Amino acid sequence: MLKSLGILLIFIAIAIFQIPQLAKEKMNKEIVIFSIFMVFTAVIAILKVNDVPIPNPLELIAYTLDPILNLFS
Amino acid sequence: MPGRLVYRTIKNIFRTTSKDETASQSQQQEEKKLVSSLESNILEIKNSLGNSSDLVIRVIHIGAENNIKIGVLYTDGMINTAALQDLLDSLINKIKPSDIVPTDSTSLVSDIRKNAVTVGEVEEIKDFNTLITNILSGHAALLIENEPQAISVSIPGLEKRGVEEPQSATLIKGPRDGFTETLGTNTSLLRRRIRSSNLWLESKEIGRVTKTRVIIAYIKGLASEDIVKEVHHRLDKINIDAILETGNVEELIQDETYTPFPTIFSTERPDAVAGKLLEGRVAILVDGSPFVIVVPSLMVEFFQASEDYYQRADIATFLRFLRFFCFFIALLAPSLYIAVLTYHQEMLPTTLLVSIAAQREGIPFPAFFEALLMELTFEILREAGVRMPRAVGQAMSIVGALVLGQAAVQAGIVSNAMVIVVSMTAIANFCIPAINLAISIRLIRFVMMCLAAVFGLIGVMFGIVLLCIHLCTLRSFGVPYTSPFAPFILQDQKDTLFRFPLWSMFSRPRLINQNNVIREQNNPTSKPETRTGK
Amino acid sequence: MEEKVRISPFQLSVLTILFTTGTTFLIIPSTMTAETKQDAWVSSILGIIICLGLSYFFIVCGREMGRKNYIQYLEDVYGRLLGKMIGLLYVFFCFNGTAALLSYFGFFTTTQMLTTTPIEVLHILLAILIISVVRAGLEVLARTGELMIIWVFLLLLAMIVFLLPDIQLERLTPSFVASPMNHTKAIINFVAIAGLPLVVFLMIIPKHINRPDLAKWNFIAGTLIGTGAVTVIIVLCILVLGASTTARQLYPSYVLAKTISVFDIIQRIESIMAGIWVISIFFKTAIYFYVSVVGFAQILEVKNYHFLTIPMGMLTVIFSTIIYPNIEFMSHWDAKYWPPYLIIMGFIIPLFTLITDKIKKRFKSKKASNSTS
Numbered sequence: 010m011l012k013s014l015g016i017l018l019i020f021i022a023i024a025i026f027q028i029p030q031l032a033k034e035k036m037n038k039e040i041v042i043f044s045i046f047m048v049f050t051a052v053i054a055i056l057k058v059n060d061v062p063i064p065n066p067l068e069l070i071a072y073t074l075d076p077i078l079n080l081f082s
Numbered sequence: 083m084p085g086r087l088v089y090r091t092i093k094n095i096f097r098t099t100s101k102d103e104t105a106s107q108s109q110q111q112e113e114k115k116l117v118s119s120l121e122s123n124i125l126e127i128k129n130s131l132g133n134s135s136d137l138v139i140r141v142i143h144i145g146a147e148n149n150i151k152i153g154v155l156y157t158d159g160m161i162n163t164a165a166l167q168d169l170l171d172s173l174i175n176k177i178k179p180s181d182i183v184p185t186d187s188t189s190l191v192s193d194i195r196k197n198a199v200t201v202g203e204v205e206e207i208k209d210f211n212t213l214i215t216n217i218l219s220g221h222a223a224l225l226i227e228n229e230p231q232a233i234s235v236s237i238p239g240l241e242k243r244g245v246e247e248p249q250s251a252t253l254i255k256g257p258r259d260g261f262t263e264t265l266g267t268n269t270s271l272l273r274r275r276i277r278s279s280n281l282w283l284e285s286k287e288i289g290r291v292t293k294t295r296v297i298i299a300y301i302k303g304l305a306s307e308d309i310v311k312e313v314h315h316r317l318d319k320i321n322i323d324a325i326l327e328t329g330n331v332e333e334l335i336q337d338e339t340y341t342p343f344p345t346i347f348s349t350e351r352p353d354a355v356a357g358k359l360l361e362g363r364v365a366i367l368v369d370g371s372p373f374v375i376v377v378p379s380l381m382v383e384f385f386q387a388s389e390d391y392y393q394r395a396d397i398a399t400f401l402r403f404l405r406f407f408c409f410f411i412a413l414l415a416p417s418l419y420i421a422v423l424t425y426h427q428e429m430l431p432t433t434l435l436v437s438i439a440a441q442r443e444g445i446p447f448p449a450f451f452e453a454l455l456m457e458l459t460f461e462i463l464r465e466a467g468v469r470m471p472r473a474v475g476q477a478m479s480i481v482g483a484l485v486l487g488q489a490a491v492q493a494g495i496v497s498n499a500m501v502i503v504v505s506m507t508a509i510a511n512f513c514i515p516a517i518n519l520a521i522s523i524r525l526i527r528f529v530m531m532c533l534a535a536v537f538g539l540i541g542v543m544f545g546i547v548l549l550c551i552h553l554c555t556l557r558s559f560g561v562p563y564t565s566p567f568a569p570f571i572l573q574d575q576k577d578t579l580f581r582f583p584l585w586s587m588f589s590r591p592r593l594i595n596q597n598n599v600i601r602e603q604n605n606p607t608s609k610p611e612t613r614t615g616k
Numbered sequence: 617m618e619e620k621v622r623i624s625p626f627q628l629s630v631l632t633i634l635f636t637t638g639t640t641f642l643i644i645p646s647t648m649t650a651e652t653k654q655d656a657w658v659s660s661i662l663g664i665i666i667c668l669g670l671s672y673f674f675i676v677c678g679r680e681m682g683r684k685n686y687i688q689y690l691e692d693v694y695g696r697l698l699g700k701m702i703g704l705l706y707v708f709f710c711f712n713g714t715a716a717l718l719s720y721f722g723f724f725t726t727t728q729m730l731t732t733t734p735i736e737v738l739h740i741l742l743a744i745l746i747i748s749v750v751r752a753g754l755e756v757l758a759r760t761g762e763l764m765i766i767w768v769f770l771l772l773l774a775m776i777v778f779l780l781p782d783i784q785l786e787r788l789t790p791s792f793v794a795s796p797m798n799h800t801k802a803i804i805n806f807v808a809i810a811g812l813p814l815v816v817f818l819m820i821i822p823k824h825i826n827r828p829d830l831a832k833w834n835f836i837a838g839t840l841i842g843t844g845a846v847t848v849i850i851v852l853c854i855l856v857l858g859a860s861t862t863a864r865q866l867y868p869s870y871v872l873a874k875t876i877s878v879f880d881i882i883q884r885i886e887s888i889m890a891g892i893w894v895i896s897i898f899f900k901t902a903i904y905f906y907v908s909v910v911g912f913a914q915i916l917e918v919k920n921y922h923f924l925t926i927p928m929g930m931l932t933v934i935f936s937t938i939i940y941p942n943i944e945f946m947s948h949w950d951a952k953y954w955p956p957y958l959i960i961m962g963f964i965i966p967l968f969t970l971i972t973d974k975i976k977k978r979f980k981s982k983k984a985s986n987s988t989s
Contacts, residue, residue: 425729425730425887426887428883428884429883429885429888431881537730537741538729538730539729539887539890539891540725540730540741540890540894543891543894544741544894547745547894548745548748550760551745551752551756551760553763554752554759555752555756562759564763567762567763568759568760568761568762568763569758569762570626
């Protein structure tokens with residue numbers, strides 16, 4: 010719980026640092042993308058520190074490559 | 083977020099008030115014109131200076147029937163007394179009464195100006211604002227009864243220090259004159275070295291209250307127009323009450339504030355400035371400061387001493403290498419010591435390891451703490467050494483060297499090896515010619531030590547890479563700070579790590595000066611001729 | 617997203633060298649010697665030739681792209697939607713590459729140097745570096761490369777000189793005994809690790825080069841120097857450690873540095889030599905990360921990419937522990953899936969794109985000439 014809270018704090022700190030810079034240049038679309046991205050990353054990070062298994066992207070590649078490899082062997 | 087908001091609001095409040103103030107001040111003063119009555123003019127000047135005691139007012143009567151009243155006003159100590167004597171003498175004794183009878187074509191003011199004033203720089207002034215500024219900067223003002231204008235005669239005679247050897251950068255071979263606090267002396271020192279009509283000096287006044295004179299010096303045709311324009315632009319943008327030293331200007335015009343590294347070169351040596359002007363750089367001189375800043379500046383410049391150019395090239399190259407080596411020692415020695423002792427003992431030869439281990443046997447602290455203690459002690463000693471009165475210097479060195487160094491080892495607080503490392507670091511730090519770079523290394527050293535204590539050599543490498551990234555982001559007036567190493571420019575390597583013989587340095591630095599790169603057309607066959615240095 | 621950053625051809629060479637040597641220094645000697653034993657140097661020289669051909673191929677691709685970067689080009693050729701999807705594959709590839717390299721760095725340091733430090737801390741350490749350099753931009757990355765490459769080569773030179781006394785030429789015998797099959801496998805590994813990842817440079821050339829006409833030879837020269845340096849390390853490993861010892865090690869060149877001992881004074885300097893790997897891994901990671909961030913920004917069509925670096929960097933840190941849960945998985949995946957994956961990403965897709973583009977252009981010009989005539 011404490012870990013999750015810490016991670017949340019770090020993310021909020023970064024958002025406070027980054028968003029005003031974007032707002033100064035009036036990049037509204039970028040602010041939305043940045044916020045979505047940050048929320049997504051924060052969720053993954055919190056899942057990670059709470060030991061929730063997260064799918065490995067390499068497994069996905071392996072899964073798609075397997076049929077091709079079988080074709081050759 | 084709230085903190086930022088509060089900060090911004092406060093900033094805004096300050097900004098608006100200061101703007102209003104200046105606006106109202108200037109409005110007030112511009113409207114004030116001189117009037118015809120001498121009495122009220124003098125009274126007005128007196129009032130606006132708050133009856134300051136250094137304002138001297140003398141009223142004299144001249145003319146055929148002693149009917150022309152003239153008020154002579156000047157600031158005590160700001161003018162040349164002999165010149166003032168001459169002025170008064172010619173006004174009272176030498177002037178022929180027939181010369182100052184106004185006719186239709188001439189006024190009294192122009193008559194006096196033509197016939198009585200023998201000094202070169204004279205102007206007629208109609209408003210109080212300029213007049214007061216002039217009086218305060220070494221002019222004598224002549225106010226004439228029934229004339230709504232004044233004659234301002236420039237006879238400045240400031241108390242000034244003579245040209246002496248600069249304290250901050252001494253050398254063995256080379257000129258010994260240094261800049262002084264007087265702007266006129268400084269420009270003359272530059273002119274003396276570069277007797278070219280292309281050396282242009284442009285004057286500016288910065289500081290709402292101090293009205294400090296600032297001069298931009300460059301060689302027309304060599305300095306890049308863009309950089310000169312940029313310097314003007316940045317100086318014009320300065321809106322501050324006081325400029326007291328070149329350091330103030332430097333801080334206000336530098337590219338990057340959040341860096342320990344100096345991105346603007348400053349020196350007390352006229353020969354160094356002349357050399358840099360000839361490379362196409364722009365110098366900024368500030369009245370009241372013996373330091374002159376030169377832009378744009380690169381990191382390698384802080385490793386170049388002007389003596390390098392006055393002695394043999396091979397020796398200068400060796401000294402350059404030595405300085406770069408010292409840079410790394412000063413930056414890394416304590417952190418490498420910590421890293422090796424804490425994480426990588428296997429790197430030391432066995433005998434050395436045993437002897438260090440024996441020394442450290444009774445020491446209660448880990449290597450990092452030991453190093454931090456000694457480094458901090460040394461920093462304190464150094465700071466005290468700079469600030470203390472000369473008379474107590476002896477006591478200081480005894481306390482520092484004997485009591486702290488020797489006793490700390492004997493008491494078993496630090497090891498001998500640590501004392502050696504710290505003193506080596508300190509001495510290496512003094513090898514760097516530019517004091518402002520040396521200071522920044524002192525600062526970064528502590529960060530490196532912390533990294534070494536936590537991650538060993540990997541931490542040190544991390545620190546070095548981060549330092550390199552930081553250095554590569556820096557720019558000085560648009561020129562990358564790390565050039566000519568990064569971006570790598572082969573032609574400019576002649577005056578960086580190596581100091582090539584002068585006959586081979588036929589080009590000026592590329593990034594600083596694009597339009598006039600070739601500086602000489604010598605070839606080695608012309609060697610027997612004697613040539614003067616740069 | 618339009619960026620007006622330009623680097624010089626020389627800087628491109630520097631980045632290419634650092635990129636090809638990246639992790640290759642550390643891991644390739646064991647993969648190569650496992651296949652072809654003491655003949656590994658032959659297969660690596662053949663590998664160099666193929667890598668040079670590949671870099672020429674990328675230059676040809678770059679010429680077709682004109683002033684566009686790779687993802688813009690994909691959108692041009694395949695249309696907006698399909699192009700973006702293929703572009704996303706590359707962003708995914710580079711993202712995985714960044715995370716995997718963080719993981720490599722973590723495994724290397726925690727197993728060899730800092731055995732008690734938690735691996736996540738080291739991932740974060742490297743991530744801080746790459747985030748700060750990519751935020752600062754490609755120019756800063758290139759300039760940092762110029763500053764650091766001198767140290768890589770000095771250390772490499774020092775290593776070679778210090779190891780000269782330990783060289784035993786008979787370790788190369790018997791020569792030329794490896795079967796063609798083994799050679800093929802070794803070469804595929806070499807090309808997949810050193811040559812094919814160069815496909816990410818399609819995001820940099822020719823768009824971000826100030827003299828695209830000179831970029832060709834600088835890129836090829838960079839590849840040659842990089843792969844050549846790798847070959848030197850492979851030969852050195854065989855000559856000093858012997859082929860079978862090299863094949864058994866996880867990080868043979870690190871073991872190589874451990875054997876240095878000059879007059880009993882300079883010894884066990886592997887921690888300093890680690891500088892070579894740390895610096896080159898940093899640059900390889902940074903380039904992967906730069907391409908993933910810029911590619912992603914291109915796909916999202918945002919004004920600049922700088923704001924994406926921090927969230928993306930944090931995501932890579934999280935995935936760096938997921939992507940390779942342990943060293944066994946790493947060696948297994950790298951051996952089995954990495955070469956085919958890279959052949960698809962680094963050769964087949966660019967080739968297919970190039971051919972499609974050519975056909976499309978010819979078709980178009982024919983159409984145009986038909987309509988005019």
